[in-house]
Amino acid sequence: MLFYLSATLDSSSLGLLSTRTTAMEVRSWLATCSSSSCTATAADATVPLYRSSNCGTSRSSDSPSGTSTSSSSSSNSSSSSRETSSSSIESNLSLQTLPSVPSLQTLTTDSLHLSVSHHVLYTLSPPCLLPITCLAPHGKLLYAACGHEIHVYDASNASAGGEIFHIDAFNIRASSTGSVKSVAFCGGRVFTAHQDAKIRVWEAAPDGRQHGLAATLPTVGDRLRRFMLPKNYVTVRRHRKQLWIEHADAISALASNDGLVYSVSWDKTLKTWRGGSDSGSDLRCLESVRAHHDAVNAVVVATDGTVYTGSADRRIRVWARQTGEKRHSLVATLEKHRSAVNALALSGDGSVLFSGACDRSILVWEREDSANHMVVTGALRGHAKAILCLINISDLLLSGSADRTVRIWRRGAEGRYCCLAVLQGHRKPVKSLAAVSGGDGLVTVFSGSLDGEIQVRRVLVSSVDKGRFGSC
Template sequence: MKVISWIGTISALPRSSTATEATIPLSNEHIQSSSPKLLLSDPCCSLSEIPSSSTASQSQDTSCSTLQSNLSLLTLPSVPSLQKISPESLQVSVSHLCVSSLKPNTCIGCLAVSGDLLYVASGSEINVYSLTNYAHIDAFNGNSSSGSVKSLAFSEGKAFTAHQDSKIRVWQLTPTKRHQHVATLPTVKDRVRRFVLPKNYVRVRRHKKRLWIEHADAVSGLAVRNGLIYSVSWDKCLKVWRASDLRCLESVKAHEDAINAVAVSVDGTVYTAGADRRIRVWGRTSGERRHTLIATLEKHKSAVNALALTSDASVLFSGACDRSILVWEREDSAHHMAVTGALRGHTGAILCLVNISDFLVSGSSDRTVRIWRRGRDSRFCCLTVLEGHERPVKSLVALSDSVSSGSISVCSGSLDGETKVWQVLISNLRSSLSSSDTVRWKF
């Protein structure tokens, strides 16, 4: 009876204008045709992330968190664990320290790094900090109806921000390091080019059509590669834009449920992850203009929230609400990926991943950040756990500070409204990092 009362309380949450339905991640044998549904503003948010109303009690929040933890026990992927080595066996010494704390106005939606600037999106506002001394440089935002910022990407001196209102906004970085709004995707020119012909419209719901170049729901992820911008949305579509003229080139119905993440390899292969528990791989052969489906990766038992690729795209990491990080390795030159195992240790949903050299950094709704390292036998170990956030860790960026000193910096953004900057020292890092790893990575 207590479980029924919890579900009833959650289902009574008011639906926002952009709310999306998501089912409780139960295993197949526990799902019935009449199973209750949750009305969440974010398909990848766990029960413990639902903001309580002014009349909700602390005991209800604790009950929801306990329910989510118990349900996730039923949905762990049936793949072997890759955590068979310890930091001692790698002969490394690891230490970490929180060197700075940045506190914008509200919960952190995403982080990104471009050059020597750190971008922190909180709500609809983006604050910009210097990476040298973490001084505040600029703040900019969309209009009052743009909604929260879900993702950031950069190309040719421009910043692209993905918003809850289904738009992508383009900002020009001025010489004084200020950001000026220059366009909104799709652009007016692109709309005018297509609005006359009926074939350019697609049905998004009953009695409602849109131009195919428009997203119909929140834009949840952005990636930039080789002059192209890739956007994914809760409307289940992947779109491709040309960075030079901001024109939409392609739209693909990529998943059966909301898409939460996108990653693009150096050769242009696109990976998308969705609430339908699938990862899909897209590519273009020589001479083709459109992306076609190469493979569908299915091992997770709940919504997939985050993706990260190694620099050579030979290994893909995926994090899901089932609390596990799956490791996929390329088997041949045809982009086929096979799961080799799982990284386990987080006690909550995996919300963000970032890879740098042979290190993987993961953030979770359990409020911690874990740093993993791969050994010589393809096994992994958790080097350290960064603790200090009071709410789920929603976004990460990582960069190498100094190859010679063996230190990396990790910035973690949380729903508690705080961005922590961690200095991590690893004694034997010198032999594993190369000069190419001074490039900043963000997923």
């Protein structure tokens, strides 16, 4: 139960507490938790419910909440002393929980001959007025999960600094489904994971302006195919059984690859689903694996089909299908974190795995032929509180934290890293991230927070000299 709260930091997880638990007890627990491996505070866990005068619209960076926060190589020198002092304090907090793991952020923008600038383009306020729990880019569209609703934005002009338009919203009236935890795409469909332990499949118009419910997983046909045989039932709680194709608790994350959708849940399982043909008749659960000893919070899949799951049991597990096998088997268990693993990200070629946890550290795992699949090479430190989300785009790693900041990291020579920038401005923990590359070092970053806002930033990383961009 403690890990549920530390891993999610949203109103849905707080709802898991007994009705006899008072608000004062929750605040007391969170205050205690902040001094240990889990770094949430009562203020960070509070769900903001406020109204904006620009509901469902975008605000330019000229407004107070969208104030420009640019940072360049010239300004870096003037503020370097303050950032160095703050970073050292925050790194020490991480070292307290993982003292045996060396820090990898030994490079600076000067040593890489890079100039970094960033500023806020817009602040989007979905009309749901609830925390942003997931952001997912798909083509020119941005999907934003806000409470139980999913809002769709046309972000085709975002890289050029153009306006972002709200074009659709769906699952509006289905509040009983609970909050949306994750959004994935497979076979031309949109898959959404919900608090009520269901996955919903949506058919989308080509322009993204209309979404209709196509199926709910597991489907009725899948249930009917299995409900007669006793062997298809598993015990999920004392005196309670259900079909193995059903999740028994909130679905925390989704990932897709090669026509398959992977789901993980607080019920400790990993399930594999067939993405479905054009008719949608073969949407079904293919397998279910008891993956961890506690809630599973994150899942990513490499292009070769290797699946990584991160859990509140502090472990990362690696799953793969052996040659000729239909089911995934356990390849390795990666143990180094001292608290719940909240987020995972893979490099483009799948050779580097990044994991973020409540211990304030981002661990870097790399393939090594002599080891069992992956070994930890070091940690990226600087965040003052729990790491809640990670994404990798091109040669950049972006991390969002309960400390309300987003950090941008870049790999240099010999596996060393540089923190290029710290993006500030959110009033609550940053729960989700998305990014779109515009080429020539330009990246548009979307950050969603429990304050109910999506900040859209333009980040430009360029070479100081006339050499090729990004040379390390």
